Amino acid sequence: MQFTTFALSALSIGSALAASSVTVHVVQVGAANGTLAYFPNNIKAAVGDMIQFQFAPNNHTVTQSTFDQPCMPIAMNSNVTGVYSGFMPVTASATTTPTYTVMVNATTPMWFYCSQGKHCQNGMTMVVNENTAANSTRSLANFQSLAAKATVNLPGGAIADGTAGSTASNSSSSSSGSSTSSSAGTKSTSASAAGRVRVGEADV
Numbered sequence: 001m002q003f004t005t006f007a008l009s010a011l012s013i014g015s016a017l018a019a020s021s022v023t024v025h026v027v028q029v030g031a032a033n034g035t036l037a038y039f040p041n042n043i044k045a046a047v048g049d050m051i052q053f054q055f056a057p058n059n060h061t062v063t064q065s066t067f068d069q070p071c072m073p074i075a076m077n078s079n080v081t082g083v084y085s086g087f088m089p090v091t092a093s094a095t096t097t098p099t100y101t102v103m104v105n106a107t108t109p110m111w112f113y114c115s116q117g118k119h120c121q122n123g124m125t126m127v128v129n130e131n132t133a134a135n136s137t138r139s140l141a142n143f144q145s146l147a148a149k150a151t152v153n154l155p156g157g158a159i160a161d162g163t164a165g166s167t168a169s170n171s172s173s174s175s176s177g178s179s180t181s182s183s184a185g186t187k188s189t190s191a192s193a194a195g196r197v198r199v200g201e202a203d204v
C-alpha cells in the first residue's frame, strides 16, 4: 500500500518535471580576457526557448536593434519595445555572474549589440535565428559590417523583455552552447545581486 502511494507520487513528480522542461541557450556576454563579443554570436532558438545571457567582467549590455540600424535600440526604428538588459557592471573579482534571460516568442531574426562605448562597432553583436534563406543580405557578417560603420551607439531607454538575475561565477566556463533543463534551471532569474534585479514587464 505504502509502496503504491510512493510510486504514484514519484510518477507525478516525474511528469511535472517533464512538462516544465525548457531549452535554455546560454550566451556569454564579453569575456574576462577583454574580447568584445558574445559567445556564441549566432544561435538558433525555437519559440518557447529561453536565452540566458551571462555577463563577464566589464560593463556590457544586451540591446536589441533592427538589422538595418545596428547600435540603436529597436524601439527607435520600429514599434517593437525590444530586449534591453541595462548595463551590467561586473568586477574582475566578482563571485557571481549577473544574468539576463529572455523568452523566444518567434523565429524571426533578433539582432543584439552591446551599447557600451564602441563595443557595438568593435564586434560585440549577435543574431538569434539568422535567416539568410529569407533574405541573403541579412547575415551576421553584414550586420557586423553595418555596425562597424555606425556613427552612434545608444543604450535602450527602458528595462524590457527579460528577467535579470545572477548565477555562480565560473558556471559559464563550459556552457556556451545549448542545454536542456527544467524550469528550475531559470531560478537564477530571481536571484539576489542587489541593484541588478530588474524584472521586465514588457507590457508597454
Ligand SMILES: *[C@@H]1O[C@H](CO)[C@@H](O)[C@H](O)[C@H]1NC(C)=O
Residues within 6 Å of the ligand: 030, 031, 032, 033, 034, 035, 039
Ligand atoms: C578570450 O575569451 C574567449 C571566451 O571566453 C575565447 O573564446 C577567446 O579565445 C579568448 N581570446 C584570447 C586571445 O585568449
Ligand SMILES: *[C@@H]1O[C@H](CO)[C@@H](O)[C@H](O)[C@H]1NC(C)=O
Residues within 6 Å of the ligand: 077, 078, 079
Ligand atoms: C508603428 O505603428 C503605426 C501604427 O500601427 C504605424 O503607422 C507605423 O508605421 C509603425 N512604425 C514603424 C516604424 O513600424
Ligand SMILES: *[C@@H]1O[C@H](CO)[C@@H](O)[C@H](O)[C@H]1NC(C)=O
Residues within 6 Å of the ligand: 059, 087, 088, 089, 116, 117
Ligand atoms: C557602466 O556603464 C554605464 C554607461 O557607460 C555608466 O553609466 C555606468 O556608470 C557604468 N557603471 C560602472 C559601475 O562603471
Ligand SMILES: *[C@@H]1O[C@H](CO)[C@@H](O)[C@H](O)[C@H]1NC(C)=O
Residues within 6 Å of the ligand: 094, 095, 169, 170
Ligand atoms: C573562477 O575561476 C577563476 C580562474 O579559474 C578563479 O581564480 C576564481 O577563484 C573562480 N571563482 C569562483 C567563484 O570559483
Ligand SMILES: *[C@@H]1O[C@H](CO)[C@@H](O)[C@H](O)[C@H]1NC(C)=O
Residues within 6 Å of the ligand: 067, 068, 135, 136, 137, 138
Ligand atoms: C533584404 O534586406 C535588406 C536589408 O535589410 C533590405 O534592404 C531589402 O529590402 C530586403 N529584401 C527584401 C526582398 O525584403
Ligand SMILES: *[C@@H]1O[C@H](CO)[C@@H](O)[C@H](O)[C@H]1NC(C)=O
Residues within 6 Å of the ligand: 082, 083, 102, 103, 104, 105, 160, 161, 162, 200, 201, 202
Ligand atoms: C516574449 O513575450 C513575453 C510575454 O509578452 C515577454 O515577456 C518577453 O519579453 C518576450 N520576449 C522577447 C524576446 O521579446
